[in-house]
Amino acid sequence: MSDDEERKKKNFKKEKKKEKKEKKRKEREEEKEKSKKSKKKNKVVKEDEEGETTTNAKIVGDFGLAKSGAPFKKKFYEPSESILRLSEKDVKERRDSLAITIENDGKKYNFTPLATFQEAGFPKEILAVCKNFQKPSPIQAQSWPIIMSGHDMVGIAATGSGKTLAFGLPALTQIKAQPPCKPGQPACLVLAPTRELAQQTAKVFDDAGDATGIKCVCVYGGGPKYLQKQEMKQSGFAVIVATPGRLRDFMNDGDVRLDRVTILILDEADRMLDLGFEPEIRAIAGATRADRQTVMFSATWPNSVQGLAAEFMTNPIKCRIGAEGLKASHSIKQIVEVVEPHEKDQHLHRLLNKYLGSEKVTPRCLVFALYKKECARVHDLLRRNWKSASIHGDMSQHDREQSVASFKSGKTPILVATDVAARGLDIPGVEYVINYTFPLTTEDYVHRIGRTGRAGATGVAHTLFTVHDKSRAGELANVLREAGETVPESLSKFGTHVKKKESKLYGAHFKDIDMSAKATKITFD
Numbered sequence: 001m002s003d004d005e006e007r008k009k010k011n012f013k014k015e016k017k018k019e020k021k022e023k024k025r026k027e028r029e030e031e032k033e034k035s036k037k038s039k040k041k042n043k044v045v046k047e048d049e050e051g052e053t054t055t056n057a058k059i060v061g062d063f064g065l066a067k068s069g070a071p072f073k074k075k076f077y078e079p080s081e082s083i084l085r086l087s088e089k090d091v092k093e094r095r096d097s098l099a100i101t102i103e104n105d106g107k108k109y110n111f112t113p114l115a116t117f118q119e120a121g122f123p124k125e126i127l128a129v130c131k132n133f134q135k136p137s138p139i140q141a142q143s144w145p146i147i148m149s150g151h152d153m154v155g156i157a158a159t160g161s162g163k164t165l166a167f168g169l170p171a172l173t174q175i176k177a178q179p180p181c182k183p184g185q186p187a188c189l190v191l192a193p194t195r196e197l198a199q200q201t202a203k204v205f206d207d208a209g210d211a212t213g214i215k216c217v218c219v220y221g222g223g224p225k226y227l228q229k230q231e232m233k234q235s236g237f238a239v240i241v242a243t244p245g246r247l248r249d250f251m252n253d254g255d256v257r258l259d260r261v262t263i264l265i266l267d268e269a270d271r272m273l274d275l276g277f278e279p280e281i282r283a284i285a286g287a288t289r290a291d292r293q294t295v296m297f298s299a300t301w302p303n304s305v306q307g308l309a310a311e312f313m314t315n316p317i318k319c320r321i322g323a324e325g326l327k328a329s330h331s332i333k334q335i336v337e338v339v340e341p342h343e344k345d346q347h348l349h350r351l352l353n354k355y356l357g358s359e360k361v362t363p364r365c366l367v368f369a370l371y372k373k374e375c376a377r378v379h380d381l382l383r384r385n386w387k388s389a390s391i392h393g394d395m396s397q398h399d400r401e402q403s404v405a406s407f408k409s410g411k412t413p414i415l416v417a418t419d420v421a422a423r424g425l426d427i428p429g430v431e432y433v434i435n436y437t438f439p440l441t442t443e444d445y446v447h448r449i450g451r452t453g454r455a456g457a458t459g460v461a462h463t464l465f466t467v468h469d470k471s472r473a474g475e476l477a478n479v480l481r482e483a484g485e486t487v488p489e490s491l492s493k494f495g496t497h498v499k500k501k502e503s504k505l506y507g508a509h510f511k512d513i514d515m516s517a518k519a520t521k522i523t524f525d
Contacts, residue, residue, distance in 0.1 A: 072262045073177045074293050076170075077148035080119045083112050098138040103318040111149070111317075113141035120144040126172050128211040129165070137162030139321045144170060147295055152316040154309050155297045161321055164204045167265045167295050172205075172212055174263055174293070175238045184232055185260040186217075186240040191284065193271040195220040195243060196371030200393075201267065202241040214238050221246045229255055244272060244280035251287065261288040264312075269298040270305050271440065274471050278308075285312050299440040302471060328446050328483050332453035333460045336476065338490035341466045345381060348436055351462055352386060352414070355432050362413040363431035368448050370437040372418055378436055379416040388414035419444055428454065435463040442475040470494040 086094070091112045095102065098113055114120055117130040136144070139157045146153045147170040157163050171188045181187050190205075192198040202218035209215055216239040219228045228246070232255055240247070240256065250256045264285065266272065272281060285294075294313045298305050309316055328334065339347050348367070356362055367382075369375040372392040379390035389403035389412040406412040408427055415427075419439060430452045439445050445463075452459025465476070473494035477487045 070179075072174070072291075074150040074174055074262070075148075076150075076173055076177075077121050077145050079112070079145070080121075083114075083119060086112060095142075098141060099321060100138055100142050101320040102142065103320070111142065111145040113138070114144055115141070120169070121148060122169055122173055123176055125212050126169055126176065126208070129169065129172075129208045137166075139163050139319075140166045142319050142321070143167065146317050146319065147293070148173065150293060152294045152313040153296070154313070154316045154318045155295070156301055156318070156320040157297060157299070163267070163297050164201050167267075167297065168201075168204055168208060170295075171239070171263050171265065172208055172214055175214055176212065178262070180236055181238040181260065183234065183236070184256050186238055186256075186258070187260055188239045188263050188265070189258060189261045189284070189288065190239070190241040190265045190267060191244055191247070191272065191281065192241060192267045193243065193275055193277065194371065195222050196373040197268060198241050198243050200372060205239050205241065216241060218242070219246045219250060225249070229253075232256060244277040244284060248280045248283060251284070258284065258287040259289060261292055263293045263295065264288055266294070266296040266308075268440065269296050269308060270300045270302060270471060273304045273308065274468060278304075281308070300471060328449060328479050329453045330483050331458050332449055332483070333458070334449065334480055334483060334485045335460065335462045336465050336480065336488055336491055337463065338465045338488065341468060344436060344464050344466070347464055348378070348382075348434065349385070351434055352382070355460070355462075356386075356413060362410070364407065364410065364427075364429060365414050365432040365434060366427070366430050366451050367414060367416045367434045367436055368439070369416060369418055370439065374437065375416050375418050382414060382416065386414050387412045388416060390416040392418045419448065427451065429457075430454075431459055433459065433461045435461070438463060438465055438469040438472060438476075442472055442479060445472075445476065446479065465491060467494075 088110075091110065094113050094115070100113060102111065114136055117127060117133070117136060120127075120136075122130075135141075139155060139161045140163075143153060143155055143163075143166040147167065155163060155166065157166075167190075171190075175181075175187050178187055190198075190201055192201055198218055198220045202216050205214070205216035215234070215237040217228075217231050217234075217237045218241045219232070220243040223246075225246075229250070232240075232250070247256070251258070266281070294316070296305075296309055296313065296316070337347070352365065356365060367378065369378050369392075372394050375390055375392040376394070379388055382388040389406050391400050391403045395403070403412070403415065404427070407415040416436075433449050433452045435445070435448060439448060449459075449461035452461060463476075465473075473491055477491060480487050
């Protein structure tokens, strides 16, 4: 091939790439324009005193006309006598003891965190779901009175805080008060960023379904589309848990309608935006009822999530769980390595060879994964070459205890764990912590690496950081600086400035904004 032909070929490829990029840009603009038109056509929803909503509004989404349908009830909560007897001081003390901050950008409400499951006012069959728990977690204690009162809510809480039941039980209560759902027309929609989280959430609804009779279906990318489609054809499923991309596919194919959805839940909204699901979220929300209730959970509160809340929610009450001001122990050597997502497995093998391979007495290493399915996969990968055990929520209590005992004794030098399963474990003598996947919050990062370097000992925490985690780069850099560690240049390229920062860690983005204001633009780096 001559130089001239080579040049023409390169120019042709360049033009094709440019055309493809321009096409994607136009598609994004069209999505935003359709969403704006949909919003203009929505009429004001009136609520009667009984908590039922009436509307003659019509929603025009990307997938045809979605009528608001029959009125539905979303106000179920009545404070118990024990709650009403509490003084303002008592309420504040209870909230402070649970590290809860509640904020509202409209009317002022004083929702007291619940001390018992009975105070929530759930029907008996839904209350039975909680029979194996002693008391509500902080996010449940504060979320239930807000959501059960019919309000939109933004919950800022880490993974493993009990947020699935925080939104799940109010959703089930709302569904029980409605007529049965027709095939392909759910009343509750839960959006999750990943297959693993979608599966975990669906399992919670499935378990609850044993007591309530409410059916749930789970659809996600990477799974068999035909089988998921067949499952959706079954009659009467009221809850659909989905990843945005796969749900959008089924909407395009006409396999599911969302005009019956009365409660929309966006779980880990910040992660969904990090993964580029904004166009899908807009299209999906635009296809649901105008008078729906919307609940959003996020581990962080960046501008992109604030904009999403302002656009899709009505006077939401913001609830934050967790103390601020955490610092990593200075006895821990922190190493952060930016890698390609598909190269994490080979980097993990390299690190284990480095830290465990040359020692006469094999030290103990704790490897953290983000979700249960990922934990099981990483364990399967490692046990081919290493003595390893795992601990996650899908394992029986007996198997979990065996894994921990084997790790503590040194018989198994590697333990692969999720944050939730490892929480509360006290395992002395852990020399190394490897973050195979970065957690959803910097607070969880500090908790993870705190498993080493205890009681005056030193330890090493090695983190594999990818482009999917870039929204936490600024906070992570602050943790490294505070501990006197060098911030790697590869991490700094994601940007290390934390906007509107009040503290160095988990509470960084929690600053009041006008939630009723219209979002101007959401952009991604």
